Amino acid sequence: MRERLEDVRAQVQTALEEAMAALPEGELTDAMRYACIGGKRIRAFLVMESARLFGLRDKESLPVAAAVEALHAYSLVHDDLPAMDDDDLRRGLPTVHVQWSEATAILAGDALQSLAFGLLTDPVIGAPDARLALVRLFADAVGARGMVWGQVLDIAAETAVEPLDLVAIKRLQQAKTGALIQFSATAGAIMAGEDAGPLADYARHLGLAFQIQDDILDVTGNEQDTGKRIGKDVAANKATFVSLMGLEGAQDKARKLARAAEAALEPYGEAAGNLRDLARFVIERDA
């Protein structure tokens, strides 16, 4: 699975570079490229592995994988802005607004979102109906009912008098990171025009496990491995899965979710081996 993840990383990096090679040279494109460097590429992996389950080739799923990573990169650039989370470190590098300016960070994020939607129209992905379904579901997953809505809930939580409870924090996670993870994991089924139900279940468990592990790493991790500032949640007195369930409770919950994610893959048998491994990787990672 780690070999496949490396392979996905390399393919996605090439696809993103090719997509940006057609753009005018300058600060904007530099910032877009910079924002797309690194990352775990878990979303791209989900796209390409879910596509494989339905007999689709990497060539066909790659533009979709590149689209979700471009979109994810934009979301990080905007989330890191001073008006939002005000982060200066991301993926081990200065954030885009630190490296260039706030204006460049806003615009690079904006253009990465446009780029992502453009990638989903690539004819190599397959039938027009499948590509349109991707665009429609993607717009839903990343917009005011999905990712952006999650970021709004996250910001609201910071200034709320009462810290969030578990129900509220799950809803936040489902929107902020869950919706795009779900899109990624179901992309293969959508491309193939098949039932996305089992993959949606898998993604729901996986996404929550991923977020819990992120909260755990904010307590147990270090900046060198994670490439971002840690201890921020505690410092901000922010409700997290760890603050609400305790460190052991959170670890236990993450393990259960990873097992539930694996179980959801049952209909796909052996072919889903890499996706099963990912569920374990997500809760064992230290970065």
Added chain:
Amino acid sequence: MRERLEDVRAQVQTALEEAMAALPEGELTDAMRYACIGGKRIRAFLVMESARLFGLRDKESLPVAAAVEALHAYSLVHDDLPAMDDDDLRRGLPTVHVQWSEATAILAGDALQSLAFGLLTDPVIGAPDARLALVRLFADAVGARGMVWGQVLDIAAETAVEPLDLVAIKRLQQAKTGALIQFSATAGAIMAGEDAGPLADYARHLGLAFQIQDDILDVTGNEQDTGKRIGKDVAANKATFVSLMGLEGAQDKARKLARAAEAALEPYGEAAGNLRDLARFVIERDA
């Protein structure tokens, strides 16, 4: 033509409200709605009138018209941010970041972009291939080769040692406002799968005339009519068509462009009456 513009305005307003009715209630959706209030709706008019030339009904072109207006609204919200043009007045109302916060303005803009792409997938628009062509061309028009690139050039111009010359200012305009105007004016031909050449010519002249008139209004207009701050270009010592050509030179150029825009519509005969009227309206408007 003014009657038709009113009709387009009403239809687009309804379509945008319907699209946003499905979103979670709260500050984000409030800010998105607010950002979509008012405006001349010239882009929507271009979409719906170009669609009419090819026998398409309003019902079919309306989601595309709503998409270009949602996109345009997002671009204004982000352009007005303190890190960009730092404007406090737009369409006669406080800008979104003044009314709410910078974070809300960034996120409302982000979500409006997603919403716009989602609207282009509406099955009522027509064949899947036509909708995909719209998504692809839209992504190009609004991204790092189009609108966002134009905003980058605009910001760069403000800090440049040498003011822009006419060639540079035309390139800026073509990217910043021209690309979306061209998308809008050619949308009907794209939907119908017909040659978009004459409409692209029309849009190029119209877009430039529109920008020149904007520059003229920054000198001769007033805040009550335009709904935005005026005299900003002069105060910032910014190169504009007026500063480079003089007021009379700019007015003369705008008139010539409007006539060239009308001439480009020749292949469509009588049916293009409203688009011809728009070319005159664009240079006669005081708002």
